[in-house]
Amino acid sequence: MTYRVVCAQNQRSPYRPAGNVAQEDAVLSTMQDVPLLISRILTHGSAIHGTSQVTTWTGEGEPHRRSYAEIGARAAQLAHALRDDLGVTGDERVATLMWNNAEHVEAYFAIPSMGAVLHTLNLRLPAEQLVWIVNHAADRVILVNGSLIPLLAPLLPHLKTVEHVVVSGPGDRSALANATARVHEYEELLAGQPVAYDWPELDERAAAAMCYTSGTTGDPKGVVYSHRSIYLHSMQVNMAQSMGLTDEDTSLVVVPQFHVNAWGLPHATFMTGVNMLMPDRFLQPAPLAEMIEGEKPTHAAAVPTIWQGLLAELTAKPRDVSSLTQVTIGGSACPPSLMEAFDQLGMRVCHAWGMTETSPLGTIARPPAGAVGTDAEFAYRLTQGRFPAGVEARLTGPGGERLPWDGESAGELEVRGAWIAFCFSTTAPTPSRCAPPTSSARTAG
Amino acid sequence: MTYRVVCAQNQRSPYRPAGNVAQEDAVLSTMQDVPLLISRILTHGSAIHGTSQVTTWTGEGEPHRRSYAEIGARAAQLAHALRDDLGVTGDERVATLMWNNAEHVEAYFAIPSMGAVLHTLNLRLPAEQLVWIVNHAADRVILVNGSLIPLLAPLLPHLKTVEHVVVSGPGDRSALANATARVHEYEELLAGQPVAYDWPELDERAAAAMCYTSGTTGDPKGVVYSHRSIYLHSMQVNMAQSMGLTDEDTSLVVVPQFHVNAWGLPHATFMTGVNMLMPDRFLQPAPLAEMIEGEKPTHAAAVPTIWQGLLAELTAKPRDVSSLTQVTIGGSACPPSLMEAFDQLGMRVCHAWGMTETSPLGTIARPPAGAVGTDAEFAYRLTQGRFPAGVEARLTGPGGERLPWDGESAGELEVRGAWIAFCFSTTAPTPSRCAPPTSSARTAG
Numbered sequence: 001m002t003y004r005v006v007c008a009q010n011q012r013s014p015y016r017p018a019g020n021v022a023q024e025d026a027v028l029s030t031m032q033d034v035p036l037l038i039s040r041i042l043t044h045g046s047a048i049h050g051t052s053q054v055t056t057w058t059g060e061g062e063p064h065r066r067s068y069a070e071i072g073a074r075a076a077q078l079a080h081a082l083r084d085d086l087g088v089t090g091d092e093r094v095a096t097l098m099w100n101n102a103e104h105v106e107a108y109f110a111i112p113s114m115g116a117v118l119h120t121l122n123l124r125l126p127a128e129q130l131v132w133i134v135n136h137a138a139d140r141v142i143l144v145n146g147s148l149i150p151l152l153a154p155l156l157p158h159l160k161t162v163e164h165v166v167v168s169g170p171g172d173r174s175a176l177a178n179a180t181a182r183v184h185e186y187e188e189l190l191a192g193q194p195v196a197y198d199w200p201e202l203d204e205r206a207a208a209a210m211c212y213t214s215g216t217t218g219d220p221k222g223v224v225y226s227h228r229s230i231y232l233h234s235m236q237v238n239m240a241q242s243m244g245l246t247d248e249d250t251s252l253v254v255v256p257q258f259h260v261n262a263w264g265l266p267h268a269t270f271m272t273g274v275n276m277l278m279p280d281r282f283l284q285p286a287p288l289a290e291m292i293e294g295e296k297p298t299h300a301a302a303v304p305t306i307w308q309g310l311l312a313e314l315t316a317k318p319r320d321v322s323s324l325t326q327v328t329i330g331g332s333a334c335p336p337s338l339m340e341a342f343d344q345l346g347m348r349v350c351h352a353w354g355m356t357e358t359s360p361l362g363t364i365a366r367p368p369a370g371a372v373g374t375d376a377e378f379a380y381r382l383t384q385g386r387f388p389a390g391v392e393a394r395l396t397g398p399g400g401e402r403l404p405w406d407g408e409s410a411g412e413l414e415v416r417g418a419w420i421a422f423c424f425s426t427t428a429p430t431p432s433r434c435a436p437p438t439s440s441a442r443t444a445g
Numbered sequence: 446m447t448y449r450v451v452c453a454q455n456q457r458s459p460y461r462p463a464g465n466v467a468q469e470d471a472v473l474s475t476m477q478d479v480p481l482l483i484s485r486i487l488t489h490g491s492a493i494h495g496t497s498q499v500t501t502w503t504g505e506g507e508p509h510r511r512s513y514a515e516i517g518a519r520a521a522q523l524a525h526a527l528r529d530d531l532g533v534t535g536d537e538r539v540a541t542l543m544w545n546n547a548e549h550v551e552a553y554f555a556i557p558s559m560g561a562v563l564h565t566l567n568l569r570l571p572a573e574q575l576v577w578i579v580n581h582a583a584d585r586v587i588l589v590n591g592s593l594i595p596l597l598a599p600l601l602p603h604l605k606t607v608e609h610v611v612v613s614g615p616g617d618r619s620a621l622a623n624a625t626a627r628v629h630e631y632e633e634l635l636a637g638q639p640v641a642y643d644w645p646e647l648d649e650r651a652a653a654a655m656c657y658t659s660g661t662t663g664d665p666k667g668v669v670y671s672h673r674s675i676y677l678h679s680m681q682v683n684m685a686q687s688m689g690l691t692d693e694d695t696s697l698v699v700v701p702q703f704h705v706n707a708w709g710l711p712h713a714t715f716m717t718g719v720n721m722l723m724p725d726r727f728l729q730p731a732p733l734a735e736m737i738e739g740e741k742p743t744h745a746a747a748v749p750t751i752w753q754g755l756l757a758e759l760t761a762k763p764r765d766v767s768s769l770t771q772v773t774i775g776g777s778a779c780p781p782s783l784m785e786a787f788d789q790l791g792m793r794v795c796h797a798w799g800m801t802e803t804s805p806l807g808t809i810a811r812p813p814a815g816a817v818g819t820d821a822e823f824a825y826r827l828t829q830g831r832f833p834a835g836v837e838a839r840l841t842g843p844g845g846e847r848l849p850w851d852g853e854s855a856g857e858l859e860v861r862g863a864w865i866a867f868c869f870s871t872t873a874p875t876p877s878r879c880a881p882p883t884s885s886a887r888t889a890g
Contacts (some may be wrong), residue, residue, distance in 0.1 A: 027536050029653040029671030032867045044834040091472050117472050207472040235680040241687040241717045248814040271834045272686045355534030369693040388488040389716045422477040
């Protein structure tokens with residue numbers, strides 16, 4: 001078969017200016033302007049990788065399985081319900097107070113794809129911070145897992161902007177009986193809705209999702225991801241030098257979806273058909289060991305404390321965890337002894353560094369070619385690794401002077417890139433909430 | 446070590462409009478606007494992957510080796526020479542008539558990074574087409590390999606816009622003695638130039654590189670790649686589901702740099718530190734077999750005819766080619782017998798489909814998880830594979846109706862994506878050379 005380009009369309013995106021080049025007679029690119037949108041990841045994943053699966057642990061019997069094709073259809077249904085039944089319009093915020101599970105993945109795609117903003121709530125935060133955050137973001141809807149109603153119900157009287165609560169999964173609903181917000185069942189809301197949605201062509205720089213940092217100093221601070229930043233970050237996660245997974249892999253996503261978008265894994269996996277294994281609320285060492293043995297993930301992403309607990313569990317009660325060869329650890333440094341112990345189990349732990357403000361992939365410690373197979377390899381794996389092409393960095397001293405990359409100098413690390421935040425959302429949503437740029441992106445070490 | 450974002454800069458790119466969201470009180474993303482530029486790939490590759498290498502075959506003795514750090518310094522020198530000595534400004538076109546080698550890689554990065562447009566000339570085209578193309582693109586400078594002077598010299602009197610010819614590598618210069626264009630030696634031009642260049646922050650949609658299709662019907666047609674399209678394409682090539690190489694790999698780039706940017710490999714490899722092995726003019730089966738045995742590449746990219754010749758060579762005179770486990774084949778379908786023969790040598794051939802208008806990565810035939818290890822796997826590998834997330838496609842019938850993806854329907858394939866062309870450059874460079882979009886991107890099968 002031969003191919004021939006006959007003709008073509010240029011989808012002029014709204015952010016393309018009238019003149020995008022300096023000279024009158026400048027050479028124009030002939031490339032299409034296709035905005036990088038989360039809806040494109042959804043549409044691709046549910047069509048091309050329709051048989052890939054999200055498996056959610058249920059704690060009893062068979063885990064729950066849902067294909068990417070089904071997720072795509074249900075994300076469309078959720079978007080219809082949010083728009084047509086609950087009246088969500090424009091870029092209103094829809095919050096989630098949920099564990100890692102298939103419904104949370106549906107929310108991840110439906111909400112930004114329709115133009116609204118996904119706001120993941122960190123269920124580990126103190127009640128007063130959660131109240132502050134929901135009011136600050138002006139969330140209009142909260143999707144909540146039934147098992148988390150005991151956490152949400154006492155907060156509801158203080159959540160001024162929340163009009164709708166949508167409950168998904170098992171859990172006693174009675175605490176919501178007197179809520180002033182309208183309460184809906186997730187499955188009832190989706191039932192009968194169309195399984196396709198005409199996703200809008202958005203500005204790729206528009207807000208797609210937001211997380212608040214925990215606010216160890218002062219009020220929590222909002223980081224707002226764009227469609228563009230999430231799309232580019234997903235591509236980076238899928239690059240061979242980063243996590244480098246394919247549709248032959250299954251990733252055990254232990255890192256919570258309310259924590260920096262589960263390190264970008266739900267978006268990245270949907271982009272390439274990597275299967276997801278979701279622990280829901282079963283984050284204790286015993287069920288984690290069980291799900292690894294039973295579902296045979298090839299990759300996992302977690303913080304070191306979770307892995308420390310898993311090691312104790314596997315020592316006390318050995319399981320077949322041989323499928324799991326690659327573990328991405330972030331959040332804090334992995335103790336060398338833990339790394340060695342997992343090496344012996346055949347699980348290769350790889351450090352990654354990032355933060356809410358870096359989407360989070362800042363660095364990853366895949367040993368460079370020169371170190372592989374040498375004594376230097378293990379020492380390298382204990383570092384935080386190297387920056388990918390999308391993240392630029394420099395080290396500056398107290399007077400703003402540039403310091404050398406010599407492995408010894410200590411200073412402020414300044415980072416820059418298309419998935420790095422330039423400011424916090426510290427006031428109520430207004431177009432001017434971000435102060436004009438005055439200095440470089442800085443990260444203090 | 447802990448990190449803390451202190452403050453941050455928003456590099457407002459020139460294409461960002463005053464209001465990038467629909468509503469007055471819309472939520473803004475807090476992500477940095479960092480344009481996707483080829484200079485970023487260059488800066489990253491030469492710093493983070495400074496020890497990776499371009500190895501160029503010389504036909505005698507040791508091949509020539511140059512590190513990515515050296516390439517970075519020399520690309521800066523070339524940009525200084527082009528701007529300060531030859532007067533290249535704005536988006537003027539700088540052409541190359543060169544084989545695959547380290548100097549051609551330097552041109553690949555220096556020319557677009559400084560804001561000019563790299564125009565690769567296909568040395569297989571008939572003389573009259575080359576003349577037409579150079580005049581159409583209004584090339585101001587031509588970089589030429591010494592061995593290709595016999596091809597260039599007779600054309601020069603017809604090249605109206607060419608003011609400078611820069612010669613690199615071995616070859617008799619005497620045919621250029623009477624040229625009206627000024628003739629320079631590449632190495633003399635670079636000598637003494639600064640090894641750093643303050644690369645401009647360009648619009649990521651600006652023209653970066655151009656290729657002309659061979660013009661089987663009518664005049665040749667120009668496809669103009671943008672910085673954005675090349676950057677995104679490079680990320681895709683590096684994704685595990687595509688070529689998925691890392692800095693432990695060496696790619697034998699047989700596909701010419703004058704043919705669709707060598708399938709994007711020079712940009713993609715620099716992004717992640719993959720080493721390049723460049724055959725220069727030694728494209729015959731015997732030297733290719735020699736360089737595989739001697740330099741031990743792990744990956745190669747070529748059209749089937751080259752691989753057919755290599756198989757005959759290896760059958761006649763066996764070599765150790767065991768390093769080479771992954772071969773990307775495109776341009777035309779690989780005969781099943783050839784694929785089987787290479788399977789037996791341990792070289793796994795993978796089809797990729799693309800064209801000048803698709804940058805070229807359109808599809809790649811890595812078998813889906815369900816087919817791996819089954820009888821269906823080989824049959825799948827004979828297809829052209831699946832689309833990545835960045836390429837959307839649909840099949841339409843003669844009346845414009847959408848046809849099903851059933852493996853049987855035949856129609857026009859319409860493709861869309863950020864690295865897919867929307868039109869050809871068919872007239873002399875003017876801002877209006879691309880007609881307004883009227884229909885979808887179509888590729889006829």
